[in-house]
Amino acid sequence: MPTPKSTPARILDAAHELLRTTGLARTTTKEIARAAGCSEAALYKHFANKEEIFVRVLKERLPGVGPLLEELTADPGERTVEECLTAVARRAMDLYAQTLPIAGSLFAEPALLRRHREGLAELGTGPHEPRDQLARYLRRERDRGRIRADADPEAAAALLLGACFQRAFFTAFSEGTTTEGTGTEGTGTEGARTEPTGDFAAEVARTVLTGIG
Amino acid sequence: MPTPKSTPARILDAAHELLRTTGLARTTTKEIARAAGCSEAALYKHFANKEEIFVRVLKERLPGVGPLLEELTADPGERTVEECLTAVARRAMDLYAQTLPIAGSLFAEPALLRRHREGLAELGTGPHEPRDQLARYLRRERDRGRIRADADPEAAAALLLGACFQRAFFTAFSEGTTTEGTGTEGTGTEGARTEPTGDFAAEVARTVLTGIG
DNA sequence: CTGGGGTGGGTAAGTATTCACTCACCCCTT
DNA sequence: AAGGGGTGAGTGAATACTTACCCACCCCAG
Numbered sequence: 001m002p003t004p005k006s007t008p009a010r011i012l013d014a015a016h017e018l019l020r021t022t023g024l025a026r027t028t029t030k031e032i033a034r035a036a037g038c039s040e041a042a043l044y045k046h047f048a049n050k051e052e053i054f055v056r057v058l059k060e061r062l063p064g065v066g067p068l069l070e071e072l073t074a075d076p077g078e079r080t081v082e083e084c085l086t087a088v089a090r091r092a093m094d095l096y097a098q099t100l101p102i103a104g105s106l107f108a109e110p111a112l113l114r115r116h117r118e119g120l121a122e123l124g125t126g127p128h129e130p131r132d133q134l135a136r137y138l139r140r141e142r143d144r145g146r147i148r149a150d151a152d153p154e155a156a157a158a159l160l161l162g163a164c165f166q167r168a169f170f171t172a173f174s175e176g177t178t179t180e181g182t183g184t185e186g187t188g189t190e191g192a193r194t195e196p197t198g199d200f201a202a203e204v205a206r207t208v209l210t211g212i213g
Numbered sequence: 214m215p216t217p218k219s220t221p222a223r224i225l226d227a228a229h230e231l232l233r234t235t236g237l238a239r240t241t242t243k244e245i246a247r248a249a250g251c252s253e254a255a256l257y258k259h260f261a262n263k264e265e266i267f268v269r270v271l272k273e274r275l276p277g278v279g280p281l282l283e284e285l286t287a288d289p290g291e292r293t294v295e296e297c298l299t300a301v302a303r304r305a306m307d308l309y310a311q312t313l314p315i316a317g318s319l320f321a322e323p324a325l326l327r328r329h330r331e332g333l334a335e336l337g338t339g340p341h342e343p344r345d346q347l348a349r350y351l352r353r354e355r356d357r358g359r360i361r362a363d364a365d366p367e368a369a370a371a372l373l374l375g376a377c378f379q380r381a382f383f384t385a386f387s388e389g390t391t392t393e394g395t396g397t398e399g400t401g402t403e404g405a406r407t408e409p410t411g412d413f414a415a416e417v418a419r420t421v422l423t424g425i426g
Numbered sequence: 427c428t429g430g431g432g433t434g435g436g437t438a439a440g441t442a443t444t445c446a447c448t449c450a451c452c453c454c455t456t
Numbered sequence: 457a458a459g460g461g462g463t464g465a466g467t468g469a470a471t472a473c474t475t476a477c478c479c480a481c482c483c484c485a486g
Contacts, residue, residue, distance in 0.1 A: 007435075024321035025238060029472060039437050041474080046435090050472065081426065104317030107385065108237035117387065128383055138425070151425035155376075155416040163368075163375035165382070170341055172320065173330065203368040211424025212351070212364035213294065220461080242446055252463050254448080259461090263446065 008046040010036040015053050016061040020098075024054075024105040024112075051112065058116045059123075062099055065130045067091055072137045081146050082209055085160060088134060089201035092161050095130070096168035103127070104169075131157045147209075156208055163204045221259040223249040228266050229274040233311075237267075237318040237325075264325065271329050272336075275312055278343045280304055285350045294359050295422050298373060301347060302414035305374050308343070309381035316340070317382075344370045360422075369421055376417045 005013070014035035018027040029050055033040040047053045068091050072084065079087075106113040120126050131154075138153035218226070227248035231240040242263055246253040260266045281304050285297065292300075319326040333339050344367075351366035 023323045026322075028470080030470090038435095040472085041438085042436060044473070101320045103386075104319075105321035106317075107314045108318035108321035109239075110236045113386070127386055131379075147425045148423075152416055152420050153425075155413075155420040156425045158376045158380065158413075159372040159417060159421060161375075162377070162379035163371045165379040166344075166375035167371065169378070173316075173326070173340055200368075200371075203365055204372060207365050207368040207424075208372060208421070209424050209426035210361075211420075211422050211426075212355075212360045212366075212369045213422035213424075241444080243444090253446085254464080255462060257447065 007036070007038055007042060011038070011043060011046060011053065012057055012061060016057045019054075019057065019102050019105070024102075024108055051115065054112055055115055055119060058102070059119055062102065063095055065095070065125075065133065068095065068130050069133055072133060081141055082205055084137075085205035085208065086202045089160055089164050089205050092130060092164040093168055093201065096165050097171065100165070100168045101172045104172075131161050134161060160204060160208050164201070167200060220249070220251055220255060224251070224256060224259060224266065225270055225274060229270045232267075232270065232315050232318070237315075237321055264328065267325055268328055268332060271315070272332055275315065276308055278308070278338075278346065281308065281343050282346055285346065294354055295418055297350075298418035298421065299415045302373055302377050302418050305343060305377040306381055306414065309378050310384065313378070313381050314385045317385075344374050347374060373417060373421050377414070380413060 011032060015027060015032050018031055018035060022031070029040050029043055032053065033043055036042075043050075043053065047056070068088065071087050071091050106116060117126075134157035135153040138147065138151070138156055141147050142149065142151055142153060224245060228240060228245050231244055231248060235244070242253050242256055245266065246256055249255075256263075256266065260269070281301065284300050284304050319329060330339075347370035348366040351360065351364070351369055354360050355362065355364055355366060
């Protein structure tokens with residue numbers, strides 16, 4: 001690495017990492033500074049206050065929906081609708097797995113939630129963006145006759161992405177305290193059943209296509 | 214009220230209300246005491262520490278899945294599968310709307326998340342309980358021949374409840390545009406939804422039944 | 427060249443405030 | 457008299473943020 005990262009970048013990285021691992025409440029200025037390898041005062045040379053650090057992390061470090069969009073537009077007849085939906089479900093699970101724990105913890109601090117929401121509004125986006133994009137894709141496929149004429153694109157998009165979203169919540173909920181040493185991890189079998197190991201994305205994509213009735 | 218509520222009950226009520234309205238971070242012992250109409254010291258006459266108050270709220274004040282179960286078992290042939298799924302979707306949206314902001318804010322404090330998860334484990338339940346119950350119901354209907362023989366109950370349950378879950382997240386996320394005054398919220402006029410109008414529960418239930426392919 | 431001062435980035439050592447929690451002390455009922 | 461339920465007034469720890477200072481580097485007048 002010829003160019004070591006600038007201090008502001010290291011601060012944002014540290015804050016992002018702490019948000020993911022130790023949670024919003026334990027992400028203090030002292031911890032951010034320690035993780036970034038600088039002093040607490042240095043934070044305030046680059047950011048007005050702690051909240052600005054968080055807002056910048058939310059704006060710049062969280063993955064957007066760009067990849068999801070590409071996944072949709074890169075299907076010029078090559079792939080079937082089912083293949084495409086499966087791929088989208090996989091990407092959505094990734095996206096939500098990274099986003100959801102941090103987004104969820106915003107509910108602990110409504111002021112932050114509000115500022116983040118306003119920031120998203122200025123960018124003309126929001127958390128429902130993936131769902132809307134997927135609905136638009138499905139409408140195109142409907143116009144092409146590749147899915148049923150009476151299909152409901154919005155409902156289908158809400159179903160597919162909602163399933164991925166909730167699944168990401170479940171895994172984040174069950175993971176919780178991951179790496180931080182509780183000392184004796186020894187019990188091993190703590191009944192923490194991992195979710196069934198099938199290909200969730202494929203199953204869910206198939207079901208939303210074929211229905212169950 | 215003929216029987217004024219006991220102090221512990223008032224404390225738990227106050228904590229629950231604060232968790233919903235001002236968030237986990239701003240729910241301090243001082244605020245709980247003020248909302249409960251007692252002194253801070255009184256909290257410690259009835260609870261060992263603040264965490265115990267939160268854990269008790271999570272255990273006792275959050276709605277369980279009982280109503281959802283009844284909604285499913287109360288269908289001895291009377292209602293169609295679609296009607297039943299629609300009813301389940303409505304109840305699920307209610308359940309998640311009340312649960313999700315508080316559950317989400319647990320991600321801000323991994324220690325609390327962990328204790329809550331352990332508490333749920335002792336009760337033999339968890340956040341995936343509704344989905345499993347719905348999947349069992351669908352399997353019964355499949356055995357009865359009321360839905361397709363090759364239907365995937367788990368995937369269908371994950372789709373339907375996931376859609377409701379994510380929708381509850383969206384509304385909770387975009388709430389708060391209301392100005393400071395909370396006003397009188399409980400007047401039963403639930404028409405003010407920011408999301409597009411239409412009967413989401415019905416649309417989503419119909420789509421999971423018929424599919425789109 | 428030189429050197430002196432402005433500047434951006436850095437720090438150690440605070441400060442005021444808030445937090446969860448405790449303690450000595452008072453009722454009031456039994 | 458005894459003791460459960462209640463309180464006002466703290467306590468030490470932690471928090472976000474500030475202050476006073478430092479130093480390497482660049483620009484350019486002398």
